[in-house]
Amino acid sequence: MKAIGFKKSLLITEANSFIAFETEIPKPEGRDLLVRIQANSVNPVDYKIRQNAAKDKILETPKIIGWDAVGIIKAVGAEVSLFKTGDAVFYAGDLTRSGSNAEYQLVDERIVGHKPKNLSIAEAAAMPLTGLTAYEAIFDRIKYNPETDKGKSVLILAGAGGVGSIAIQLAKKLTDLTVIATASREESQKWCSDLGADFVVNHHNLKDELKEIGFTEIDFILDFVDLKQYWETAAELIKPQGHIVSITGSSEPLNLNILKNKSVTFSWELMYTRSMYHTADMQRQHDILNKLANLLDDGTLKTTRTTTFTGFTVENLKKAHALQESGKSIGKNVIVF
Structure with missing residues (x-):
């Protein structure tokens, strides 16, 4: 072959x-x-x-x-x-x-x-890959609960990327979350809006743009682009007892202590975990x-x-x-x- x-x-x-x-x-x-x-x-x-x-x-x-x-x-x-x-x-x-x-x-x-x-x-x-990753991030890591999570907010970093593109759809179609996606170029902003994002904000001015649409805190943050770049910003934006999920990793150790006072949950999502380790599920x-x-x-x-x-x-x-x-x-x- x-x-x-x-x-x-x-x-x-x-x-x-x-x-x-x-x-x-x-x-x-x-x-x-x-x-x-x-x-x-x-x-x-x-x-x-x-x-x-x-x-x-x-x-x-x-x-x-x-x-x-x-x-x-x-x-x-x-x-x-x-x-x-x-x-x-x-x-x-x-x-x-x-x-x-x-x-x-x-x-x-x-x-x-x-x-x-x-x-x-x-x-x-x-x-397949993006669908599994986005689905696992929302339903296996965050463990979205329709009874307790209705009306909460989710921020999707890199909404126009492969994983972000399906995460927007899953969050909009299968949950009651308010879906906020990041994108900077006009074509990528339109892409996110067309997929169903309630709001699209520019990641170059993230905190200010979130404030403009009425969000100073976010319940759930999905990092699909660069955890190191957004780590301190995510820690600042996440609500007390919120949840951050990342697929990207970091080339340097990150300070997990900055999540402590808010009792924030942090999860990795790697779609390959189940196949790599032949998990029971x-x-x-x-x-x-x-x-x-x-x-x-x-x-x-x-x-x-x-x-x-x-x-x-x-x-x-x-x-x-x-x-x-x-x-x-x-x-x-x-x-x-």
């Missing part, structure tokens, strides 16, 4: 930042599905791993990354019970295994969902993906796909990574094989 990977971490503009090569089609065992990939999408995790996985060495075998995919099941392991050969599926994969930048991929059925029937393969490929991702598929099929949610590259080629993968690295990407960028 054809695959695209890298042997060394290079700038995306360099000739060998990605290389195409041939490798054997893997065989499914246990609860694995063998999926013939039809489309995938690029997320920040893709370029971050490409930039760091082989900084000081040259890999003997090219590393295959990519953690969003849509495809058709071609074979199943002996213990598979949730799917059958021929099913159309979508998923965000597992950081510890070979990725979706290949014609075939093995993936555990417990982190796979049925593809939304009413979406094209490109539209569906945009949704690993199959919840299967359930979430199926729920997202139903919400997409009935029109409650809409795809966040904005850019489509046609053809599984080194050139298209490099273009998608360059766009993602630019920091100006809105929504999701998809490659159709």
